[in-house]
Amino acid sequence: MGYARAKHYLLTGEKIDAKEAAKIGLINGAMPAAELDAYVDQYVDKLAALPTQSLRWSKSTINVPLRQMAASMMDVGMAYENVAARTADHVEAISAFREKRKPAFTGK
Template identity: 45%
Template sequence: MKNFDDYSMLSFERRGKVLTIKIDHAEGRNAVNDALHHELSRVFFDAQDDEESDVIVLTGVGKWFCAGGDMNWFQECIDSPAKWRRNVTIAKRITSSLLDVEKPVICRLNGAAAGLGASLALLCDITIAADTAVIGDPHVKMGLVAGDGGIISWPRLVGMARAKEMLLTGRMLSAAEAVALGLINHAVASHELDSKVDALADELASGATWAIRWTKTVMNLELKQSNVLTADAALGYETITNHMRHHQEAVCAFKEKRKPSFEPER
């Protein structure tokens, strides 16, 4: 059995052949900081190697699934180009390792998923949300290019036209809107979320393990190819925007609880 005791920002639960990975930084809205970013870059390798599980559930602790980047972490990455460069490499590991997992991964979308949180949810195989959850990729509202997975997931789920509208505006969607667009699979009442997720996880866990795993593997080939083709460019452009005034203004505005003022930047 794989031991997950060396994680601090993620917690784990077992139920038969189902391994649940919980983003466990509730006091910080499950937002991504250095520690969580690093742990997300290796947890899917460890989950793949875990011989005791055949199905993975990814969820958040508390009211949030994952709020995207932590504002203090954003500021650290503005102030330290070396920190940002390291995180670019880590970001590529997160998306590639999630796409490489052979086991089916169910997203239990318990609350808001933004930015990298949305990318994590949408790169899972099946997403089941509480009807109170919202999801979106507001990178542009933070003055950043959507470089950490949204570029490959959104167009394939909702089509290029809708994906452009969502990614260029950074708009958040309700769970019901996300289902209607085909972005996620199901939205259920909050009190029904566990039973819905557990029923699907049990169905998959009791199925033909290798047929299920390798059917997923083949279906992910196009996504993996797209990730390889676009990740460096997307993260490269995101690196440029990380050092521009608009991103700094967005971080300051968020901390000061005001609307950002994006003056023309040429």
């Protein structure tokens, strides 16, 4: 999923079903629950047949930029979460969730 689409879902909070998540690359596949165990078994067997060290190093290499990106955003994200948790809108969001109703945000 590209940055623009990720930003869209982050900002709107739109729900994504499994079929759409697979279509946009958020997950690598979607299938009926009855087929899941067989798929997982086949996938695990495929990975188990690969050279362990090469697989490990490839995974580590692919994860480097993800870790760097997460680290660069974590402090700012946590700070904003802390600030947001003290707002009237945050209290309203929790109340609306508990009361199973649509929130009425005021921007405060």
